[in-house]
Amino acid sequence: MQAELFSIEQLKRHAITLAEQHQRGLRTGPDRLLPRLADNERVLQEAYDVVTRDVVSGQGIVPAEAWLLDNFYVIEQQISLARRHLPRGFSSQLPGLVTGPLAGFPRMYELALELISHMDGRVDNDNVTSFIATYQSVEPLMLGELWAFPIMLQLALLENLRCVGLRIAEGREEYNAAVRWADRMLETAETEPRQLIRLLAEFANADIPLTASFVEEFYDRLREQGAALGFVQTWVEQQLLEQGVTPGSLSEAAARNAAANQISMANSIGSLRFIDTMDWAEFVESLSIVEKILRDDPMDSGGAKEGYSGQDFATRDRYRHVVEDLAGRSRFDEAEVASRAIELAQQSAAKAGRHDRRSHVGYYLIDRGRRQLEELIGYQPTIASRLSRWRKDLRFPLYVGPVLLFSMLATAIVLASLAPYAGEYVRRVPEGFEWSRWLLTIPLFIAASALATPLVNLLATLTMRPRVLPRMNFSRGIPAHHRTMVVVPTLLTSRQEADDLLEALEIRYLGNRDANLFFALLTDFADASEETLPEDEALLEYARKGIETLNETYKDDRPCAFYLFHRPRRWNPYERVWMGYERKRGKLAQFN
Numbered sequence: 202m203q204a205e206l207f208s209i210e211q212l213k214r215h216a217i218t219l220a221e222q223h224q225r226g227l228r229t230g231p232d233r234l235l236p237r238l239a240d241n242e243r244v245l246q247e248a249y250d251v252v253t254r255d256v257v258s259g260q261g262i263v264p265a266e267a268w269l270l271d272n273f274y275v276i277e278q279q280i281s282l283a284r285r286h287l288p289r290g291f292s293s294q295l296p297g298l299v300t301g302p303l304a305g306f307p308r309m310y311e312l313a314l315e316l317i318s319h320m321d322g323r324v325d326n327d328n329v330t331s332f333i334a335t336y337q338s339v340e341p342l343m344l345g346e347l348w349a350f351p352i353m354l355q356l357a358l359l360e361n362l363r364c365v366g367l368r369i370a371e372g373r374e375e376y377n378a379a380v381r382w383a384d385r386m387l388e389t390a391e392t393e394p395r396q397l398i399r400l401l402a403e404f405a406n407a408d409i410p411l412t413a414s415f416v417e418e419f420y421d422r423l424r425e426q427g428a429a430l431g432f433v434q435t436w437v438e439q440q441l442l443e444q445g446v447t448p449g450s451l452s453e454a455a456a457r458n459a460a461a462n463q464i465s466m467a468n469s470i471g472s473l474r475f476i477d478t479m480d481w482a483e484f485v486e487s488l489s490i491v492e493k494i495l496r497d498d499p500m501d502s503g504g505a506k507e508g509y510s511g512q513d514f515a516t517r518d519r520y521r522h523v524v525e526d527l528a529g530r531s532r533f534d535e536a537e538v539a540s541r542a543i544e545l546a547q548q549s550a551a552k553a554g555r556h557d558r559r560s561h562v563g564y565y566l567i568d569r570g571r572r573q574l575e576e577l578i579g580y581q582p583t584i585a586s587r588l589s590r591w592r593k594d595l596r597f598p599l600y601v602g603p604v605l606l607f608s609m610l611a612t613a614i615v616l617a618s619l620a621p622y623a624g625e626y627v628r629r630v631p632e633g634f635e636w637s638r639w640l641l642t643i644p645l646f647i648a649a650s651a652l653a654t655p656l657v658n659l660l661a662t663l664t665m666r667p668r669v670l671p672r673m674n675f676s677r678g679i680p681a682h683h684r685t686m687v688v689v690p691t692l693l694t695s696r697q698e699a700d701d702l703l704e705a706l707e708i709r710y711l712g713n714r715d716a717n718l719f720f721a722l723l724t725d726f727a728d729a730s731e732e733t734l735p736e737d738e739a740l741l742e743y744a745r746k747g748i749e750t751l752n753e754t755y756k757d758d759r760p761c762a763f764y765l766f767h768r769p770r771r772w773n774p775y776e777r778v779w780m781g782y783e784r785k786r787g788k789l790a791q792f793n
Contacts, residue, residue, distance in 0.1 A: 204318040212319060212328060213335040219315060220339035225296040225308050233305055234292050235284070238356060241363040242280050248366035249273050251373050265369055265462035272470045276362060279473050283355050295346055309346045312336065313357035322361045322468035324354060324475055326484075333488055344525045344535055347485045351476055358476075362469045365462050372414040372458070379419035382409070386423065386433060401433055411440055413455035420448045482514060491521050494539040498562045499550035507682070508561050513674040516563075523566045531578040541577050542566055563671055600661070604653045611649035612642060684717035686764070690788040692781075693724040693767070696743055703747040710755070710762060721764035722748070723788040725781030732770050732779050741767055766792060 207215060252266045262270070295307040303311045316324065316332050333350065336342070382404060389396050409415065416437065423434050441447060486492050495517070500508025509517065524542070528535040542565045550560035564570040575582070582590070592599060679685065687709060691702060702722055710720050724744065726737055744765055751763040768788065770779040781787060 206321055207319040209328060209331055212316070212332055215315065215319065216312075216332050216335040217339055219312065220336045222301075223308055223311075223340065224299050232289060232292055234287060234307075234310065234356060235289065238280065238283055238287065238359065241359050244363045245273075245276060245280075245359075245366045248370035251370045255373060255377070263372075263459050263463075265365070265459060265466050266373070268463060268466040268470065269366060269369060272466075275470055275473060276359070279355060279359060283352065283359065286352050287356075291349075295349055296343065307346075307349070307353065309342075309349050309353045310356065313350065313353040314360065317354070317357045317361050317469075317472075320468075322358065322465050322472055324358070324472035326479060329354075329479075330484065330487070337488060337490070341490050341534075341536060342488075344485070344489055344491055344521055347488055348481075350484075351479075351481050355473065355476055358469050358473050361465065365465050365469065368458070368462055372462075375410075375412050375414040376418050378409060379415045379417075380422070383419050383422035397433070401436060405436075411437070411444065411451075413451045413458060416441070416448060416451045417455045482518075486514075486517070489521065490536045491524050491539045492517070494536060494543060495520060495524075495562055497543050499543075499546050499555045499560045500562075502550075502555055505682075506680070507556075509563070511673050511680075513672045513676070515669075516671045519669070519671075520563060520566050527575070527578060527580055530582065531575075531580045533578045538574075538578055542574055545570065545574060545577070567671070600657065603657045603660075604650060607653035607656065608646055608649040611652070612645045615645050615649075616642065679715050679717040681717055684719070686719040686721055687713070688721045688723050688766075688789070688792060690723040690785045691725075692727055693740060693744055694727050696740065699740065699744045699747060703744070703751065706763065707751055710751075714758065716759060719762055719764065721766055723792055724765065724767045725784065725788065726770055728776075728778045728780040729770060730779065732772070 249269060252262060252269060256262055256270065292307045292310075295309060298304050298306060298308050298311060301311075303314075312333070316328065320328055329350075333342070333347075386397065386400060386404075389400050420434065420437060423437075438448065441451070495509050498509035501510045505511075509520065524535050524539050528538045531538065533541070542562050545565045546560050546562045549557060549564075553559060558564055558568075559570060565574040574580075673683065675683070689702065689706065693699060693702075706720050706722060722744070726734070726740075744767075748763045748765045752761055755762060766788075768781050768791070771782050772778075773780050782791070
């Protein structure tokens with residue numbers, strides 16, 4: 202994967218060239234990424250074994266080989282992670298290339314390879330973002346492609362490490378070959394000098410490539426012996442001259458190759474670690490075309506951030522994935538689907554105002570307006586989607602039906618088992634009283650329904666996924682227009698109870714010290730036979746002073762963070778007692 206190294210500006214121009222050249226289509230044929238990963242793993246393991254074997258035997262190693270040995274555990278971890286994050290068939294969901302040497306591979310894989318090769322394995326936030334952003338200025342990428350880019354980078358870095366590992370292993374094999382031939386010639390020169398000519402002829406017939414690694418070590422070992430092997434050195438020099446090189450230039454080339462391997466190995470290992478630390482969610486959002494379109498939500502007009510822009514990441518990501526799913530089964534691409542949803546929201550905002558729920562883009566993505574959007578884009582739901590919608594439309598019959606069916610079945614089984622014992626009783630009952638058997642059926646049905654209802658509830662929780670509500674993003678504090686109050690509905694029964702409530706309220710405040718968050722106690726007196734009791738006034742005054750003390754203690758933060766809301770007793774004619782109206786539910790309803 203050695204290629205010309207680019208600056209950021211050159212990299213941007215190269216991204217434009219790739220975007221203009223790429224011809225993409227749906228990927229067909231077997232998955233090619235997993236076999237490629239397996240092959241890279243095999244080559245890297247073989248390179249590691251070659252270097253390890255020589256280290257064990259006491260031979261010295263070059264810096265690039267030391268990098269491979271010291272960081273091979275990182276490579277193994279990354280291969281394991283890549284295999285886990287690359288399920289079979291994953292690449293079939295991504296647009297693939299239809300021409301070129303990587304035809305059949307996802308285009309994001311080629312983009313990753315190009316980035317790695319022209320950056321010599323060095324990946325950082327700047328070059329990744331600049332490269333992809335420039336590519337998208339010509340050819341927009343799908344949302345799934347942006348999310349797939351980290352794993353593609355990981356695979357491309359492993360590919361680069363494979364190339365470096367292959368060069369290291371080849372260099373080590375060439376070094377070992379040079380040592381073997383040099384040692385044979387040195388030994389022959391000492392023991393049988395007349396056989397040197399024959400050995401040189403054998404060496405020439407072996408047709409060994411005179412590479413930089415081989416010549417450097419072979420030449421240095423022969424040179425140490427002086428004139429004894431001078432004619433062998435002369436023969437080697439002559440062969441090199443015929444190739445247009447010299448021993449000195451090959452030594453320089455060997456040094457450059459060793460340095461290049463070391464730098465590429467170090468860059469690739471560092472980039473693998475970078476992939477684990479980069480905020481890819483921010484990367485996807487900053488480059489997503491769909492994200493830019495959805496941020497035109499009418500509810501966010503005027504910088505209010507009451508709609509899409511003000512929601513948390515999980516909610517925004519859910520909206521984007523809905524756009525992705527809709528585009529996958531319609532005649533529009535993702536950007537066009539998002540634009541149609543925004544247009545529907547803008548039309549509603551023009552009619553009912555931007556605060557109407559139909560003016561939020563989410564109404565057309567995850568709420569009742571979705572079918573309107575589907576009709577607009579020609580969406581074709583899957584069979585599973587149709588069944589899910591049918592289930593939602595008939596959710597009441599589908600819930601009540603099994604309860605009634607199970608109750609009737611259980612009742613029938615019990616009645617059938619009691620039939621032999623009930624027959625004699627029925628015969629003894631005067632004519633006209635046979636309806637008395639229903640006196641047993643009704644309580645049996647009620648008892649069976651009491652068992653059937655929790656069983657159906659359990660079945661529903663096991664087969665149906667919960668619907669997650671959209672959430673606003675208050676990670677940087679609650680905005681002033683969303684200020685709220687934490688309330689604790691409770692009974693005020695004693696001074697000790699009041700102290701405990703005030704302490705718990707203070708703890709809640711200390712754990713949530715937000716300028717737009719307030720805290721309150723919603724209190725009632727305990728039920729009583731009279732509207733007021735002698736100790737009521739003193740107990741209420743004690744709680745009120747406790748709230749004032751809390752406000753005084755934390756007045757430097759902000760004034761009046763704590764409140765007390767108390768209700769008098771009312772007569773309840775059904776329970777024949779004086780009490781707080783509807784107790785806990787009543788407190789919350791009246792507070793709201």
